[in-house]
Amino acid sequence: MNNTARRPKITVSADGKGLVSQAGGLLLAEALRVTGLGRGLSAGLARWRAPRAVHDPGKILSDLVMTLALGGDCLADVAVLRAGPELAGPVASDPVVSRLISALAAEGPRALRAVRQARAAARERAWALAGDRAPGADGSLIPVDIDATIVLAHSEKEKAAPTWKKTYGFHPLAAFADHGAGAGGEALAILLRAGNAGSNTASEHVEVARLALAQLPRRARRQVLIRTDSGGGTHEFLAWLASPGRRLHYSVGMTLTEEMQEAILALPDRVWEPAYDAGGQVRPGAWVAELTGLLDLGGWPAGMRVIVRKERPHPGAQLRFTDINGHRFTAFATGTRRGQLADLELRHRRRARCEDRIRNAKDTGLRNLPLQGFDQNQLWCELVAMASELTAWMQMLALEGPARAWEPKRLRLRLFSAAGRLVRGGRRLRLRLSATWPWAPQLTAAITRLHAYAPG
Numbered sequence: 001m002n003n004t005a006r007r008p009k010i011t012v013s014a015d016g017k018g019l020v021s022q023a024g025g026l027l028l029a030e031a032l033r034v035t036g037l038g039r040g041l042s043a044g045l046a047r048w049r050a051p052r053a054v055h056d057p058g059k060i061l062s063d064l065v066m067t068l069a070l071g072g073d074c075l076a077d078v079a080v081l082r083a084g085p086e087l088a089g090p091v092a093s094d095p096v097v098s099r100l101i102s103a104l105a106a107e108g109p110r111a112l113r114a115v116r117q118a119r120a121a122a123r124e125r126a127w128a129l130a131g132d133r134a135p136g137a138d139g140s141l142i143p144v145d146i147d148a149t150i151v152l153a154h155s156e157k158e159k160a161a162p163t164w165k166k167t168y169g170f171h172p173l174a175a176f177a178d179h180g181a182g183a184g185g186e187a188l189a190i191l192l193r194a195g196n197a198g199s200n201t202a203s204e205h206v207e208v209a210r211l212a213l214a215q216l217p218r219r220a221r222r223q224v225l226i227r228t229d230s231g232g233g234t235h236e237f238l239a240w241l242a243s244p245g246r247r248l249h250y251s252v253g254m255t256l257t258e259e260m261q262e263a264i265l266a267l268p269d270r271v272w273e274p275a276y277d278a279g280g281q282v283r284p285g286a287w288v289a290e291l292t293g294l295l296d297l298g299g300w301p302a303g304m305r306v307i308v309r310k311e312r313p314h315p316g317a318q319l320r321f322t323d324i325n326g327h328r329f330t331a332f333a334t335g336t337r338r339g340q341l342a343d344l345e346l347r348h349r350r351r352a353r354c355e356d357r358i359r360n361a362k363d364t365g366l367r368n369l370p371l372q373g374f375d376q377n378q379l380w381c382e383l384v385a386m387a388s389e390l391t392a393w394m395q396m397l398a399l400e401g402p403a404r405a406w407e408p409k410r411l412r413l414r415l416f417s418a419a420g421r422l423v424r425g426g427r428r429l430r431l432r433l434s435a436t437w438p439w440a441p442q443l444t445a446a447i448t449r450l451h452a453y454a455p456g
Contacts, residue, residue, distance in 0.1 A: 020084045023420035023431055024443055027450065028066045029087060031394040035126045036456025037386070038062040040118030048103055048111070055092040060100050061115070061383065063091050068365040068387035071412050075101065075370065086422050086429065105375040115382050116214065119389070123186075124217040125456045126393040133396050135179055141225040141249055143178040143347075144188065144212050145354035146232060148199055149362075151369055158374040161195035170369060171197040172381060173204055175212035176357040178350070179392065183404045185357045186392035187385035188212035190366070192378040202236035209240070222247045227351035229253040233333065235299060242301030242335055251348040254306060254331040263294035264308060264329060275309055276346045286311035288341045291331070304333050309345050356407070361388055363408045397453070398446035414439045415446075 032038040042058030049057050066088070067078045075097050081088035092100075104111040127134035136142040153160040153169035160169050174190045189211035191204060198204075205228065213221055226232075226241055230253035241250040254260075267289055275286035291306045308331045332348045358366075365384040369377040391411065395404045406414075418437055423430045433440040 018422045019419065020087055020422055020431070021419050022070055022080060022084065022416055023087070023433065024416035024418045025066060025070055025081075025084075026087055026431065026447055027394050027398060027415065027443070028069050028390055030447060030450035031126075031390055031397065032062055032066070034129065034397065034450055034453035034456055035122040035390075035393055037065075037118060037122035037390065039456065040121050041115065044114035044118045045104070045111070048100070048107070055090070055096055057100055057104075058118075059089070060092050060097055061386075063088065064097070064383050065386045065390055068383055069391050069408070070416055071363075071408070073365055073368060073370065087431075101371070101376055101379060102373075105371075105373055105379050108375055112379070112382060115379075115386075116211070119386060120215050122456065123215055123389065123393075126397065127217055127220070129453055130393075130396045135177055136220050136223045140223070142216070142220055142223050143180075143225045143227055143351070144175055144209075144216075145178055145185075145351045145357070146173065146175045146205060146208055146212070146226065146228045147351075147354045147358060148173045148193075148197075148231065149358045149366075150195075151362075151366060153195070153369065157369065157372055157377070159194040163195040164199065167195075169195050170377070171195050171199075172366075173197075173208045174358065174361070175208050176354055177212075177216070178353055178357075179396070182402075184360070184392055184395060184407070185353065187357070187361060187388040188215045190361070190381040190385050192369075192374065192381050199231040200234055202234040202240075205232050205234070205237045206240050209237075225249040225251060225347075227251045227348060227354075229351070230255045238301050238304065238333065242304065249334075249336060251332055251334045251336070251344070251351070253348075254333050256329060256331055259295060260291060260306070260308070260331060261329075263291045264310075266294060267291075272310065273341055275311065276342045278346075278350075280346065283311075288345045290341060300333075301335065303335050303337065305335070305337075306331055306333050307341055307345055307348075309349075357388075360408050361385075364388055364391070394446075394450075398449045399442075400445075403442065415443050418443055 038058060041061050042056050045057035063078050063081050067080060070080060072080060076094055078091060078097060082091040148171055150163050150165055150167060151170045151172060152167055162168055163171055170192060172190055172192045175188045176185045177188055178185045189208050191208045209226060226248055232252045233254040238252060241248050272287035272289045274282045275288045277283040287310045289308055291308050295306055297304060308329055310327045310329055313328050334344060336344060361384055364387045369380055371377050371380055391408060418433055420431045420433045423432055433443065
């Protein structure tokens with residue numbers, strides 16, 4: 001049976017006027033406006049603007065942030081915005097952008113400090129505008145997840161080195177604020193490290209935690225729950241977290257030791273309680289118990305508890321040498337004194353959402369560090385963090401329902417990539433979207449919400 005459907009031949013010409021691609025990027029431009037991130041960058045980087053310079057350094061960085069949020073992965077991709085000056089404003093040339101990145105990287109900590117101060121101020125305003133949508137607005141804890149990842153390098157970049165996975169590149173350590181179920185998260189800090197950096201280096205965990213806390217509004221810093229995998233389970237890092245002056249909550253993975261294994265074997269069956277699945281329901285074949293009273297915790301923070309989870313591996317799973325009697329065990333330490341063991345274990349296990357945050361950051365420019373110098377690539381990581389948080393703020397302030405949890409790829413496909421036509425009339429500039437675009441009503445509603453906010 002032959003297919004009788006025919007489609008007309010389409011001829012192409014590059015003579016359209018008033019058309020803009022990536023029209024949904026207006027969402028990001030409006031998020032820059034209402035949070036004040038763009039103005040904060042301009043004020044913080046004013047010292048790096050030459051007297052006769054045409055382009056403002058803060059505007060250049062804002063353009064790069066938007067470029068990464070739209071899917072760019074190198075400095076030259078800012079050309080996407082340069083093609084639509086009606087939406088993005090004047091955009092600097094590639095040489096100007098490159099020179100600014102080199103100049104800021106040469107300043108090192110001084111330039112990073114200015115950028116981070118602008119980010120923190122914009123975050124405080126974004127969370128204030130979000131009201132009860134903001135993390136911790138109901139008084140609950142704000143999870144801050146710390147984890148490392150591998151970023152491959154395919155050339156001899158500064159401080160690129162062999163990694164523990166037998167690859168070559170970098171091993172950054174990052175911290176993300178989790179917005180909870182039904183929403184995403186935002187990057188607080190990305191600390192670039194050489195590829196051979198350790199997974200459990202306490203000093204670097206402390207540094208990235210400090211950077212993350214400095215990004216949070218002051219009123220929220222006593223509601224923070226620091227979560228890490230076993231890479232954070234060191235004496236030094238836990239002592240820092242448990243310091244009374246910081247008033248931090250923590251839930252940190254622990255490596256199973258021989259002492260823990262002996263304690264697990266000594267536990268009677270009656271002390272094991274059913275564990276929960278991701279939805280908070282009892283999960284068959286999984287249990288939790290507390291080991292605190294069976295361990296010598298001298299040298300660890302006072303009040304630290306050790307909780308262990310036991311589960312039957314799923315069919316086909318390969319057992320590890322730490323598995324005991326056919327069960328898989330994982331342990332974590334926490335200073336929280338109240339609550340059901342199953343609830344505390346589920347709270348800790350939800351740090352797995354950090355893997356989603358890392359994956360999304362890699363979709364927003366972190367997959368490849370495009371510059372040669374280490375300080376340049378650290379600045380690139382700062383741009384990635386800003387693109388991540390700008391997207392999260394836009395979702396928190398403008399989107400409703402499931403769209404608040406959409407990942408970058410879906411946002412780009414459905415919202416950012418929408419095309420439109422710019423029409424002038426009545427001294428106003430109007431963006432007209434296609435009436436057949438399925439997500440046009442959602443996009444227009446989101447932009448209207450952002451328009452309603454006063455500038456930051």
